[in-house]
Amino acid sequence: MEKTIYDENNGLWYELRGDYYFPCLTVPAQEQRPIGIWGRRHLQYIKTERKTLYTKLLTSGRLNTYLDDINEQATEQMLLLIKQMAEREGVTEQLKAQDQMLWVQRMNNIRDRAIEIVNHSLIYA
Known part of the structure; x- marks a missing residue:
């Protein structure tokens, strides 16, 4: 034979x-591309909640590219949201010079809200 x-x-x-x-x-x-925190979070989500999508991406060889794209989009959205929220709420370098603790409080609050928005719109969607 x-x-x-x-x-x-x-x-x-x-x-x-x-x-x-x-x-x-x-x-x-x-293609091996580095995957950041947002890509890893989305990977965990699709492994548990969207198994068909995960299997399709894995078998087609597009998983890393897809996760890297999600990571880039989430990072850009996060930076844009933080910038816009800080401008709208008056969190400036002048505030940082006058009252550092207040500036840190407000920036942490803005960052946490931006994380929630990114999670809801990209990572767990």
Whole structure:
């Protein structure tokens, strides 16, 4: 018996293992891109809540690219939200020079609200 055979009907190669032929299937190599905190949070979400999407992205080799894109979008949205909220609420460098503790309180509050918005709109959506 031949070690490998090609089936013209479906275009697959088969490998002999023991007495049976098994299809030679491989998962495409994924481009390795660093994934930040937002990408890791979204990965955890889709692994538990959206298993079909996770499996589709994993088997197509687009998971890392998808997560990196989510991470970039979330980071940009977070920075934009913080900037806009700080301007609207009057949290400036002048306030920082006058009352540092008040500035820290307000910036922490703004950051926490921005995190909630990003989580709701991108990460857990």
